[in-house]
Amino acid sequence: MQELITSLNIAMGDQALGDDLKTVRKVKQLMQAYTSQSQDWVQHAVYHEGARYTRNLVDDGNGKYNLLILVWGENQSSPIHDHAGSHCMMKLLAGELNEDLFAWPKQSENGDKELNHKRTAALKTNSVA
Numbered sequence: 001m002q003e004l005i006t007s008l009n010i011a012m013g014d015q016a017l018g019d020d021l022k023t024v025r026k027v028k029q030l031m032q033a034y035t036s037q038s039q040d041w042v043q044h045a046v047y048h049e050g051a052r053y054t055r056n057l058v059d060d061g062n063g064k065y066n067l068l069i070l071v072w073g074e075n076q077s078s079p080i081h082d083h084a085g086s087h088c089m090m091k092l093l094a095g096e097l098n099e100d101l102f103a104w105p106k107q108s109e110n111g112d113k114e115l116n117h118k119r120t121a122a123l124k125t126n127s128v129a
Contacts, residue, residue: 001040004030005059005067016064017087028089031128036093045093047071053078069093080115090129097123 011026044056053076059067070090072078080102099121105113121129 001034001037001058004034008059008065008067009062012062012064014062014064024087028128031089031091034091036091036126038094041069041093044069045071047073049073052076072097092123092125092127092129094125096125097127099123099129 007030008027011023011030015023017024017027041058044058046054046056048054051073053070053072056069056071057066058069061067080100082104101118101121103116103118105115108114123129
């Protein structure tokens with residue numbers, strides 16, 4: 001994992017991802033190239049019993065991004081959310097995860113905003129999304 005962290009910091013340099021699709025693709029390639037080995041990350045995989053999930057900081061990414069390990073309890077979920085214009089990539093280090101993706105809500109005829117489910121991605125160990 002230390003090699004991944006070093007490679008991410010080099011790829012990112014002193015910039016955040018922003019709209020630079022070349023860097024976004026490079027970061028995704030680096031995440032895909034890393035093969036999960038529990039001895040690399042188990043010390044960061046802390047779960048607080050009773051929580052939906054626990055966020056654990058692994059590296060502050062040159063102050064431009066955060067590399068986190070998120071740990072969910074069995075049958076737990078995260079609420080529907082967005083990332084406010086920032087990029088989010090994840091690599092599943094162990095287990096299985098279903099990621100439900102939604103389209104940004106549009107105004108309906110009665111004035112309500114309706115959330116539209118786009119798809120569900122079934123992720124397995126070493127998947128990147």
